[in-house]
Amino acid sequence: MLWAGEQGVRVGEQKLAIDGGKPMLPRPLEIGKGVSLLGDEERKAVLEVLESRSLFRYYGPHLLAKVEAFERASCDLLGSTYAVATSSGTAAIRAGLAALGVGCGDEVVVPAFTFIATVNAVVTMGAVPVFAEIDDSWGMDPGDLDGRITDRTAAVIPVHLENCASDMDPLLEVCRRYGVPVLEDTAQSMGATYRGRSLGTMGDLGAFSLQLEKNVTSGEGGLLVSDDERLYLRAARYQDQGGQFVTSTGSERGTGEIEPFVGENLRMTEIAGAIAGIQLTKLPGLLAAQRANHRRILRAIGEPPGLEFRRRPDAEGDGCSSIGFFLPDADLARRFAKALIAEGLPAGRMYRGQPVYATESILQKRTASGKGGPWNCAEHPTGVDYRMGMCPHTEDLAARSALVMVAASYTASQCDAVAEAILKVCGALLGR
Ligand SMILES: Cc1ncc(COP(=O)(O)O)c(C=O)c1O
Numbered sequence: 001m002l003w004a005g006e007q008g009v010r011v012g013e014q015k016l017a018i019d020g021g022k023p024m025l026p027r028p029l030e031i032g033k034g035v036s037l038l039g040d041e042e043r044k045a046v047l048e049v050l051e052s053r054s055l056f057r058y059y060g061p062h063l064l065a066k067v068e069a070f071e072r073a074s075c076d077l078l079g080s081t082y083a084v085a086t087s088s089g090t091a092a093i094r095a096g097l098a099a100l101g102v103g104c105g106d107e108v109v110v111p112a113f114t115f116i117a118t119v120n121a122v123v124t125m126g127a128v129p130v131f132a133e134i135d136d137s138w139g140m141d142p143g144d145l146d147g148r149i150t151d152r153t154a155a156v157i158p159v160h161l162e163n164c165a166s167d168m169d170p171l172l173e174v175c176r177r178y179g180v181p182v183l184e185d186t187a188q189s190m191g192a193t194y195r196g197r198s199l200g201t202m203g204d205l206g207a208f209s210l211q212l213e214k215n216v217t218s219g220e221g222g223l224l225v226s227d228d229e230r231l232y233l234r235a236a237r238y239q240d241q242g243g244q245f246v247t248s249t250g251s252e253r254g255t256g257e258i259e260p261f262v263g264e265n266l267r268m269t270e271i272a273g274a275i276a277g278i279q280l281t282k283l284p285g286l287l288a289a290q291r292a293n294h295r296r297i298l299r300a301i302g303e304p305p306g307l308e309f310r311r312r313p314d315a316e317g318d319g320c321s322s323i324g325f326f327l328p329d330a331d332l333a334r335r336f337a338k339a340l341i342a343e344g345l346p347a348g349r350m351y352r353g354q355p356v357y358a359t360e361s362i363l364q365k366r367t368a369s370g371k372g373g374p375w376n377c378a379e380h381p382t383g384v385d386y387r388m389g390m391c392p393h394t395e396d397l398a399a400r401s402a403l404v405m406v407a408a409s410y411t412a413s414q415c416d417a418v419a420e421a422i423l424k425v426c427g428a429l430l431g432r
Pocket of ligand 1: 088089090091114115117159185187188208209210211221222
């Protein structure tokens with residue numbers, strides 16, 4: 001039996017901090033993945049680039065080729081053949097969709113529970129997002145995906161939320177059966193694995209984010225990986241204005257091996273590449289520490305009655321940046337998250353407990369031009385409509401979800417305090 005907080009009072013019978021009791025942690029715990037490891041190595045690498053005066057990845061007076069080195073190192077670490085770095089994770093998804101030739105007239109299946117960027121990337125590339133239900137892993141439900149594929153489906157984007165894999169084998173089986181390409185949104189999960197394979201390397205393409213909250217960060221940044229040379233060449237062209245520099249050798253501008261097309265500027269800077277390259281070397285250590293802390297907390301909390309855990313399709317490969325829960329109902333999920341925060345835990349409800357299509361711009365199919373966007377393009381005068389209630393299983397799971405973040409920086413006693421806080425809140429809200 002765990003004892004903490006108020007002396008001589010059993011955990012689970014103590015007054016919650018949210019009700020005026022003593023918080024389990026004296027100060028709220030700080031989280032941070034790659035950002036918590038920023039140090040002298042990154043500072044040195046940035047200064048090197050500044051001193052070289054070569055801040056652009058494709059040329060400069062003394063080009064250090066930091067972006068290219070980051071791309072190569074990412075391939076080695078993830079087990080991928082090709083990589084192209086980008087200015088953001090959203091940019092990586094956009095370049096991936098461009099590589100697949102996705103555009104007007106196409107549908108792209110995305111999970112109904114994800115960050116809005118997954119959906120925005122599809123819409124801004126001119127395609128119509130179609131939402132599939134999630135399952136208790138918070139990943140796309142393979143059974144539901146099967147029913148969402150039509151002859152307009154040009155890609156499927158499974159999303160690996162919070163360093164934990166979607167159930168890729170059944171998802172890939174469905175996509176292969178229909179011959180639909182897969183772009184994995186691995187923005188939140190660089191370095192995590194599923195049955196021995198790196199997330200992002202099982203589909204045709206994998207997109208990663210290097211935004212501030214991610215495992216590897218350069219503040220903003222992204223990466224797209226693939227084993228398919230043609231897809232890689234097309235993505236590399238797209239992020240470089242259709243091939244301004246990627247097709248050049250020295251001062252000669254070549255045409256490259258593939259047909260030209262219009263692109264945009266989604267290029268990574270050398271400063272970002274320098275930081276990302278150092279951060280990448282710290283990724284295995286970050287994941288190992290998160291996993292050890294996660295294990296310690298899980299062992300201490302056991303299986304409190306009334307609390308269900310997010311299913312992990314491959315617990316061993318999980319990058320372990322959070323523990324996901326399901327509460328018996330939405331009201332309890334809200335109170336659970338609030339109570340944990342009051343105890344000093346970095347906790348909350350993923351995406352406010354709502355499906356991604358609850359976002360007003362999506363529900364109303366409103367783009368910047370106000371002219372209808374992909375839903376009304378000539379090739380695709382689609383009947384696709386969005387409304388609350390359209391993925392009822394996802395809405396139920398999302399509303400009952402809560403999560404506690406797990407950081408690499410937690411000490412053993414902080415891990416124990418996290419576990420005790422979870423038990424205290426469970427005791428008070430769910431009974432024993
Ligand atoms: C699931 C998911 N997809 C895409 C993105 C977009 O990445 P970025 O913010 O680097 O554009 C994010 C960022 O948080 C994300 O969480």
